[in-house]
Amino acid sequence: MTESTDQIAEIEAQEARLVFTSFTHDDAWELGSLLVSLAKERALPVTIDITRGEQQLFHAALAGTAADNDQWVARKVRTVRRFGNSSFLVGLRHRATGTAFEDRAYNDVSVYAAHGGSFPVTIRDAGPIGTVTVSGLAQA
Structure with a gap:
C-alpha cells in the first residue's frame, strides 16, 4: 500500500467507527x-461549526480567526454533504486518481473545498445527517 491508500483506509475506518x-x-x-475547550488549551485560532441537516447547531469563532474561516467552513460542509464523506477523504481519493479535486x-x-476539517455526523442505520467542521489549522 502507498501512503495515500494507507491514509484513505485510515480515514474510511474512522468514518465507519465514529457513528x-x-x-x-x-x-x-x-x-x-x-x-x-481543546482549541483554547492549545491556543488554536479556529472556527468550529456543527450542523444537522441545514440547521447550524453550534458555531464558535475563536481569537485569531477571520470571516475567511466561515467561508472555508461553508465550502467544506458543502463537500461533505455532496460526497457523504469527510472533506479530507474526498481530497485524498481525488489525488489518489492522479487528479486534484480542484x-x-x-x-x-x-463552492467546495476538499481539504481537512469537515467530518460527517453519521447516525447508525441512517447515514450522514450533519457535519462537524473546523477551520484555521494547516492542512496535514
Missing part, C-alpha cells in the same frame, strides 16, 4: 464545547 445512535442539539453543544471541472472551488 452515533442519535445526535441532538445537546450533543452538538457538548461536542462543540469540548472542541472549543482540477475536476465539476468541482467549483468557490
Whole structure:
C-alpha cells in the first residue's frame, strides 16, 4: 500500500467507527464545547461549526480567526454533504486518481473545498445527517 491508500483506509475506518445512535442539539453543544475547550488549551485560532441537516447547531469563532474561516467552513460542509464523506477523504481519493479535486471541472472551488476539517455526523442505520467542521489549522 502507498501512503495515500494507507491514509484513505485510515480515514474510511474512522468514518465507519465514529457513528452515533442519535445526535441532538445537546450533543452538538457538548461536542462543540469540548472542541472549543481543546482549541483554547492549545491556543488554536479556529472556527468550529456543527450542523444537522441545514440547521447550524453550534458555531464558535475563536481569537485569531477571520470571516475567511466561515467561508472555508461553508465550502467544506458543502463537500461533505455532496460526497457523504469527510472533506479530507474526498481530497485524498481525488489525488489518489492522479487528479486534484480542484482540477475536476465539476468541482467549483468557490463552492467546495476538499481539504481537512469537515467530518460527517453519521447516525447508525441512517447515514450522514450533519457535519462537524473546523477551520484555521494547516492542512496535514
